[in-house]
Amino acid sequence: MTATIPKALIGGNDGKPMMEGIARSARPAAPGSHVVTFYDDDARMVATMSDHVLQGLQEGEGVVLILTQDHFSHLAGSLEGAGHSVERLQEDGRLLFRDAEATLRGLMAHGKVDERLFFELIDPVWRAASQEGTRPVRAVGEMVDILWSAGERHEAIDLERVWERYLNSRDVRLLCAYRVQLLEDAGEAIEAVVHLHGDGIVGTDRLRLDAAIHRAFDDIVGVDHATRLRRLVALDLEFPRHLGVGERLLFWTRRHLPERADAVMERARTYFVDPGLAT
Numbered sequence: 001m002t003a004t005i006p007k008a009l010i011g012g013n014d015g016k017p018m019m020e021g022i023a024r025s026a027r028p029a030a031p032g033s034h035v036v037t038f039y040d041d042d043a044r045m046v047a048t049m050s051d052h053v054l055q056g057l058q059e060g061e062g063v064v065l066i067l068t069q070d071h072f073s074h075l076a077g078s079l080e081g082a083g084h085s086v087e088r089l090q091e092d093g094r095l096l097f098r099d100a101e102a103t104l105r106g107l108m109a110h111g112k113v114d115e116r117l118f119f120e121l122i123d124p125v126w127r128a129a130s131q132e133g134t135r136p137v138r139a140v141g142e143m144v145d146i147l148w149s150a151g152e153r154h155e156a157i158d159l160e161r162v163w164e165r166y167l168n169s170r171d172v173r174l175l176c177a178y179r180v181q182l183l184e185d186a187g188e189a190i191e192a193v194v195h196l197h198g199d200g201i202v203g204t205d206r207l208r209l210d211a212a213i214h215r216a217f218d219d220i221v222g223v224d225h226a227t228r229l230r231r232l233v234a235l236d237l238e239f240p241r242h243l244g245v246g247e248r249l250l251f252w253t254r255r256h257l258p259e260r261a262d263a264v265m266e267r268a269r270t271y272f273v274d275p276g277l278a279t
Contacts, residue, residue: 032167032171032172032173032174033173033174033199034199035052035174035197035201036175036201037177037178037201037203039177042074045177045203049071049140050075052173052175053075053138053140056136056173060135061136061137062094062096062130062131062135062136062138063089063096063129063137063138064098064126064138065095065096065139066098066099066103066141066142066143067099067140067142069099075140093129103121104147106121107121111155112155113155113158118159137171137173138172139173139174139175140174140177142178143159144156144178144193145176145178148178148180149179160197163176178193182247183209183268184265184269191251191254194243198242199242200242201242206244206246209244209246209247211246212268212271212272215268217229217249230249
């Protein structure tokens with residue numbers, strides 16, 4: 001079933017909705033994967049990226065890091081602490097680093113993501129890291145976050161779409177990182193980002209997040225009404241299956257109970273910070 005497109009997602013210089021085509025973005029036959037992490041501090045971000053990369057190194061994969069210089073330095077320190085020589089990995093061709101800001105400038109034309117330039121820049125990196133397609137590649141990227149943080153949300157969504165098409169034929173396990181607190185910015189644009197990462201959200205305490213959202217929903221809507229509404233949410237097919245139950249409830253509230261959404265998120269933030277309050 002094709003998701004209903006919220007009016008707030010219609011816009012941008014090209015007039016295309018952010019959610020356009022997202023319902024068709026699942027890649028069941030594709031070799032790679034596309035996951036996302038949301039973070040609000042660098043320590044959490046580095047830990048999530050490090051786990052992703054270390055798993056790839058353990059499995060003999062090539063690694064591509066398209067990060068800011070500062071975040072690459074932090075991640076390199078984490079990898080060194082785990083017993084890996086980043087210099088040796090680079091010398092052996094197992095780890096390739098590209099500056100996210102410079103790479104992003106190179107694939108933009110007239111303020112828009114250019115898919116031809118993207119391919120010209122990214123494909124040689126993939127070919128080198130994969131040894132001409134003979135091994136999988138583990139990648140981390142934050143070009144999308146640079147666009148997002150600059151307020152260029154439509155361009156960030158366009159870049160995610162380009163990545164999706166690229167992953168259709170490449171064995172790449174891509175982690176995208178956004179400096180976003182999900183309980184502070186769960187609007188339609190974030191919903192579009194989540195839809196485009198068909199292999200899920202990582203680096204978040206999902207049980208804690210679910211408990212915080214459900215308790216907040218009960219508080220704001222009322223327990224009896226909340227119980228009835230959860231049945232509707234469970235039957236709603238407009239949200240992807242990889243969403244956690246709390247995330248699904250949060251986005252459903254934003255879409256169908258917009259007058260209650262801010263209050264639910266504010267209360268959920270309180271419970272997330274202090275989980276004892278949600279019990």
